[in-house]
Amino acid sequence: MRTHHSTLHAIQRIDFEPDTFTPGDLLWLPHHQRLAHAGKKRQTEHLAGRIAAVHALRGFGETAVPGIGENRQPIWPDGLYGSISHCGNTAIAIVARTPVGIDIEAVFSPRLAEALAHEIANEEERAVLRHSALPFPLALTLAFSAKESAFKAYSAQTNGLPGFHSAQVVSLDASTLRLRFTARFAPALANSVISINGLINGPHVITCTLPLNEA
Template sequence: MIEDLMPPGVITAEVFADPPDAVLFPEEAALVTRAVEARRTEFTTGRHCARTALAGLGLPPTPILTGPRGEPLWPDGVVGTITHCRGYRAAAVARTPDVLSIGMDAEPREPLPPGVLDAIALPQERTWAESAQERGRLLFTMKESVFKAWYPLTHRNLGFDEAEIIVNDTGTFTAKLLVPGPVGEFTGRWAVSDGFVASAIVWGTNTPSGM
């Protein structure tokens, strides 16, 4: 699913179940010692996907630690992103400087919990988001993808109300950044498949508005 949203040069790995042989490096395990079992499992499988993707770049297994916002810390010369939800885990990586940032998110294909759309949607986004039951969830993935693409470029938080999403029903979207920064807008891709909704943004030297 995620592979179809990425341009050439971005390596992906995804699973729909947690592999029993997925393990963490000791440094990674220390990050989730106090987490509940479900969180440890999704973290472990996310790292498993990340190392599978890194192997596609010819890189050896390595610990992937976390930054101040919980973001993955990738090896030098690599950018990437990880997503996990119920029944799905995935990672995407690429080499710099061709790609400078990747944002990706996936969610189950189901309505958002009550009140969440009110928290994430701008008034101009609501008409689209309310027109089909999975579109609120899809909007959520787009907002998450924007943040994941934005944060490595700026190391600044971005609120749900600080990016306006404009969706093209052919499978692309534009995110207009409503705060100052190095990027005025991103463009991305989205998909609905296999009981999930997903979106992705790739920003780089050959993708001036993202992909």
């Protein structure tokens, strides 16, 4: 499969061409048999994500391809944490020494933003988003992505699937979004506020959550 690698700060990005994929490409993965019967979309996304992850791990002196856990989560080397995300023909990954979450999303169209707004944000949050300096569809996309990356970073402390309303937008601009957790997310984190890094990258937004960013 033809790919192109680039780096955005500590984020490793792989843009890939699904039409160039062949089943033999999966042999690069030690766990390729786990994907033998998956659909082409999952195969290409998974392969691109693991390529991005390997690039991220090289910064820590690791070369192994992350395997697949019981819940289909990536298995990272001891002492390291990572996160992978896909959108369209792009995969990104990041690795850190503390839990980390990353997410990439295509910017919502105005119509999609209005359709999803109530599911992603409550009335107070929507007011914050609409009064920001960003167009509402872009602001909502950042909020959606930030919640996704936060849930990944704090997954070990969450109550199962806490839902989008368990983390609420406090403020945002083009580079930073602040979220407040509710007890529904995790009782121990109730009212904690975290800062999440955001990046507008062409037709995509990328957000990254490191628990060390707690405020």
